[in-house]
Amino acid sequence: MKILVPVKRVIDYNVRPRVKADGSGVDLANVKMSMNPFDEIAVEQAVRLKEAGQAEEIVVVSVGPAKAADTLRSAMAMGADRAVLVQTEETVEPLAVAKILKAVFEAEQPGLVILGKQAIDDDCNQTGQMLAALTGRPQGTFASKVEIAGDSVNVTREVDGGLETIALTMPAIVTADLRLNEPRYASLPNIMKAKKKPIDTKTPEDFGVDVTPRLKVLKVSEPAGRAAGVLVGSVDELVAKIKDMGVVA
Amino acid sequence: MKALVLAEHGGGALKDSTLSTITAATQLGGDVTVLVAGSGAEAQQAADAAAQVAGVARVLLADDAAYGQMLAENVAALIVPLMDSHDALLCPATSNGKNIAPRVAALLDVMQVSDVLSIEGERTFTRPIYAGNAIATVESAEAKLVLTVRGTSFAKAEAAGGSAPVEPVGGSGDAGLSRFVGCEDSASDRPELTSAGVVVSGGRALKDAETFEAIITPLADKLHAAIGASRAAVDAGYIGNDHQVGQTGKIVAPEVYIAVGISGAIQHLAGMKDSKIIIAINKDPDAPIFQVADVGLVADIFEAVPELTSKL
Ligand SMILES: Cc1cc2nc3c(=O)[nH]c(=O)nc-3n(C[C@H](O)[C@H](O)[C@H](O)COP(=O)(O)OP(=O)(O)OC[C@H]3O[C@@H](n4cnc5c(N)ncnc54)[C@H](O)[C@@H]3O)c2cc1C
Ligand SMILES: Nc1ncnc2c1ncn2[C@@H]1O[C@H](COP(=O)(O)O)[C@@H](O)[C@H]1O
Numbered sequence: 001m002k003i004l005v006p007v008k009r010v011i012d013y014n015v016r017p018r019v020k021a022d023g024s025g026v027d028l029a030n031v032k033m034s035m036n037p038f039d040e041i042a043v044e045q046a047v048r049l050k051e052a053g054q055a056e057e058i059v060v061v062s063v064g065p066a067k068a069a070d071t072l073r074s075a076m077a078m079g080a081d082r083a084v085l086v087q088t089e090e091t092v093e094p095l096a097v098a099k100i101l102k103a104v105f106e107a108e109q110p111g112l113v114i115l116g117k118q119a120i121d122d123d124c125n126q127t128g129q130m131l132a133a134l135t136g137r138p139q140g141t142f143a144s145k146v147e148i149a150g151d152s153v154n155v156t157r158e159v160d161g162g163l164e165t166i167a168l169t170m171p172a173i174v175t176a177d178l179r180l181n182e183p184r185y186a187s188l189p190n191i192m193k194a195k196k197k198p199i200d201t202k203t204p205e206d207f208g209v210d211v212t213p214r215l216k217v218l219k220v221s222e223p224a225g226r227a228a229g230v231l232v233g234s235v236d237e238l239v240a241k242i243k244d245m246g247v248v249a
Numbered sequence: 250m251k252a253l254v255l256a257e258h259g260g261g262a263l264k265d266s267t268l269s270t271i272t273a274a275t276q277l278g279g280d281v282t283v284l285v286a287g288s289g290a291e292a293q294q295a296a297d298a299a300a301q302v303a304g305v306a307r308v309l310l311a312d313d314a315a316y317g318q319m320l321a322e323n324v325a326a327l328i329v330p331l332m333d334s335h336d337a338l339l340c341p342a343t344s345n346g347k348n349i350a351p352r353v354a355a356l357l358d359v360m361q362v363s364d365v366l367s368i369e370g371e372r373t374f375t376r377p378i379y380a381g382n383a384i385a386t387v388e389s390a391e392a393k394l395v396l397t398v399r400g401t402s403f404a405k406a407e408a409a410g411g412s413a414p415v416e417p418v419g420g421s422g423d424a425g426l427s428r429f430v431g432c433e434d435s436a437s438d439r440p441e442l443t444s445a446g447v448v449v450s451g452g453r454a455l456k457d458a459e460t461f462e463a464i465i466t467p468l469a470d471k472l473h474a475a476i477g478a479s480r481a482a483v484d485a486g487y488i489g490n491d492h493q494v495g496q497t498g499k500i501v502a503p504e505v506y507i508a509v510g511i512s513g514a515i516q517h518l519a520g521m522k523d524s525k526i527i528i529a530i531n532k533d534p535d536a537p538i539f540q541v542a543d544v545g546l547v548a549d550i551f552e553a554v555p556e557l558t559s560k561l
Contacts, residue, residue, distance in 0.1 A: 016515060017379040026383050094351070095360045118497060123378055124363045129321065129351035138322050138426035141348050144490065154430060159344040160443075160499070161259075162491050165430040166320065178480065178497060179490060214360035218373065218386040226522065229543040231534075235556045238528070238546050242561060245526060247447050247472055247505050 001111035001170075002057045003046040005080065006101055007039040009064050009071040010121040023219040026121075035071045038116025040078070041176040044183040045114055045146055047079035054148050055112070057081050061104050063097050065089055069199055076194035077186035083199040088211060094122075096204070096211040098130035103207035105135055110171060112153065117142050117175040128175035138168040142177040250279035250371055253335040255328065255350075257343055258285060261294030265444040266341035266398075268302065268405035273398040274339045275304045275406070276368040282307040282335065284418075286324050288317035296415045303410035310415055315422040318429035319345050325352035327420030332357055337394035342500075346397050359391040366402045380496040380519040400443060401502035401523060435489045442475040442492065448503045450477030450494055450521070453485065454510025454531075454550055461487035464550060465509060468558045477501060477521075479511045495520035510550045513538025530554065 011017055012032040020027045035043075049055045060075040061084040062068040072083035086100050105113060115128040132139035140146070140155030144163065147154045148170075156165045158177045168174075186194070204211045232238050252274040257264040267283070274281045283305050285296040289312065296310040309331070315323045328349070332338060338353060340346030342364045354361040366375045366384065373388045374396065442448065449469040455461040461482065469476050477494040478487065494501055496519035506524035511517060513529070513536055521527070522541050529542035532549050539545045546553060 011379070013516070017382045019383045026379055093360050095355060095358075098355060120496070121379060123380065123496070124361075125347050126351035126354070126361055126363060129348065130355035132321075133325065133352040133355035138424075139348070139352065140427075141321070142344060157344075158490050159432075160491060162433045162435040162489060164318075164432040166318075167428045167430050169426055179484065214389070214391055215362065216388040216390070218388055220378070220383050220385050223377070223381055223384050223522075226527075226541050226543075229527070229539070229541075229545060231539070231545045231547060235546070235548070235553050235560065238530075238544065238553075238557060239560045241544050242505075242528070242557075245505055 001055050002059060002108060003049060003055045004105060004108055004110040004113045005039070005042050005046050005058060005060045005075065006113070006115050006127070007043065007060050007062050007071050007075050008036045008116070008119050009033050009062060009068045010036045010119055013037050013120055019220055019222045023221055025217070025220050033067070035074050036116050036119050038118060038176050038178070040183040041178065041180050042114040042116050043075045043078050043080060044181045045176060048181065049148065050079065059084065059108055059110070061086065061101065063088065063092050063100055072199055073194050074186065076197040077191040078184060082197055085199050085201045086204060086207070087201055088204050090211050091213065092211045093213050093215065094124045094126035094130055095214065096209055097127050098134055099209045100204055100207050101127070101131045102134040103209065105131070112170060113173045115173070115175045117177050128173050132173040135173070137171055137173050139173045140166060140168050141175045143174050144177050144179045146174055146180065250277045250337060251335045252277050252279060252281050252337045252339055253331060254281060254283045255338065255340045255346065256283050256285045256295060256299055257341045257345055258287065258295035261291040263295055263298050264341070265405055265441070266343050266400040268408060269400040269403040270339050270341045270398045271302055271304060271406040272403040273365065273368060277337055277371060280306045282309060284309045284311065284328065284331065286311045286316040286319065286327060288312060288314045298408070300413040300415050301409050301411050303407035305411045305413045308413050308415045309418045311418050311420050313420065313422055319349070320427050320429065321348045321352050322424040322426045323420070323422065324349050325356060326424055328353045329356050331418070332393055337396065339396045339398055342397040342399050350395055350397050354395040357393050357395065359393050359395055360389065361395040361397065362387060362389055363397050365396050365398050380515050381522065382515060399500060401500055435491055439469070440473065440475045442477055443499050443501055445475035445503050447472045447474035447505045448477045448501050449474045449507045449509065450479065450511060451482050451487065451509045452479040452511030453481035455482060455487050458487045464554050468507070468554055471558055471561045479517050508538050509554060511538055512536050513541065
């Protein structure tokens with residue numbers, strides 16, 4: 001079985017994003033970029049399934065600028081076998097990403113696609129569900145456990161009420177939540193090896209997908225700030241403040 | 250603009266997130282229909298409850314075992330044909346709504362607007378990006394609107410005062426792609442995290458599950474509070490995943506949020522910084538949580554919290 005893992009190059013999660021003064025977006029000039037953290041978890045899961053003998057090949061795919069090749073190299077250093085870079089300088093919305101991924105899905109015929117549950121830049125949380133819709137396949141979103149059993153996959157999902165387990169007929173689309181696993185650090189030899197692994201570069205046009213955004217961003221602004229607070233010197237002072245708030249039962 | 254709201258319900262009652270989503274739908278300025286998908290008596294009760302909500306014009310009840318567990322494949326297939334006669338679909342931005350709405354959007358070939366914070370016009374919305382460190386104002390020219398709505402950003406519609414008719418609808422039932430296996434519900438008598446008036450949250454500083462329970466629970470009991478946690482606390486197994494507050498956990502905006510031994514990483518702040526009053530207790534005076542706190546106490550939680558609990 002083949003596993004397809006879509007990975008996105010995003011602002012590093014440790015960086016505090018700054019809104020541009022002209023309201024046109026977030027300033028990404030000279031900002032550290034990394035693989036979306038959920039996608040690292042997705043890659044790790046694929047590698048573990050391969051190590052367990054349940055998958056033969058892992059293909060990673062990224063839709064993004066030429067620099068997204070670095071993200072694909074990182075995924076290959078973790079253990080992915082080869083990569084597809086769908087190169088475009090445009091910002092591509094989840095629906096268009098899902099359409100491109102559908103074309104890759106049809107070409108590669110994977111048994112499983114593992115995406116991140118959410119990209120930490122757009123915070124959309126859509127792409128996996130959209131890919132599942134477009135391919136007519138079942139979806140297991142927000143996964144904290146993935147177990148293959150024959151031609152179906154059991155996915156434990158993190159839901160508002162706790163955990164839920166569903167069984168999906170493969171091929172299936174899974175999106176990774178934070179507790180699925182702890183991604184490994186790539187070793188130096190594996191980073192070197194990844195440099196020799198192939199990246200097949202394509203464009204959205206190759207797949208016949210129009211990536212023109214459907215939503216128009218009118219402006220991007222800072223969230224409302226909070227007024228400065230006070231530090232109290234003792235528990236007694238804190239008790240007095242809380243009593244003032246009228247929340248004590 | 251005809252809006253369809255996908256109800257979130259359980260135990261025969263509507264969730265608060267449904268009421269907030271109905272408010273958002275009424276702000277679109279047209280008719281509001283509520284779809285209750287489910288199975289059996291509980292679905293019927295939820296539909297009856299939806300019919301009472303002020304501002305609801307019509308309730309559609311899809312009662313089928315295939316909708317009992319809200320499997321996305323089945324529920325999305327139910328909603329798509331209903332969109333022929335509706336202009337907008339609104340789902341609460343809950344784990345359930347986030348699971349289903351994008352599947353519907355893709356089947357309709359439209360881009361979804363996720364996590365709507367405000368409705369600025371019939372087609373203009375604000376939504377958080379970059380863990381809430383920026384707010385985008387977006388306009389959709391799509392043939393159909395598909396929105397998920399952040400519950401804490403909209404008041405709850407009045408649960409009484411309406412008298413909408415309840416009509417049965419049929420869907421295609423089980424798509425045969427997925428099957429519900431089981432769930433571990435963490436039932437509790439406490440108020441629900443996302444709608445509680447007071448939330449007491451614990452972080453990594455709580456050491457282990459026993460200590461978390463011993464320090465956080467008595468304070469939460471005193472304040473009739475829901476219990477939240479940072480990801481670090483959840484990861485370390487101090488408490489269940491459904492208590493995580495943050496960018497990738499639950500979004501809360503209570504009257505009072507008390508952060509105990511939480512540093513205040515941006516991903517955590519994303520889930521609680523719209524709380525009315527934030528109280529932080531942390532031994533590190535430089536912890537970022539103090540930058541958003543209205544009231545801060547620099548102290549060791551193992552001394553300060555039990556003292557606080559006993560004096561309240
Ligand atoms: C993609 C992604 C998504 C994430 N999503 C979330 C999310 O949704 N929610 C979330 O919370 N996190 C999330 N995180 C993790 C986040 O970055 C932080 O790691 C996490 O919030 C830290 O938890 P903490 O504050 O409990 O722990 P720490 O950062 O370790 O802070 C512990 C604090 O306790 C204080 N302390 C220790 N001992 C005591 C004591 N005895 N008395 C008083 N104070 C004490 C310390 O001074 C410190 O400030 C996410 C991370 C990533 C990468
Ligand atoms: N441009 C992209 N290239 C590759 N994968 C992507 C891209 N955008 C989104 N994804 C995948 O879809 C997931 C969810 O993204 P989103 O729907 O944007 O929150 C991510 O975690 C990735 O796995």
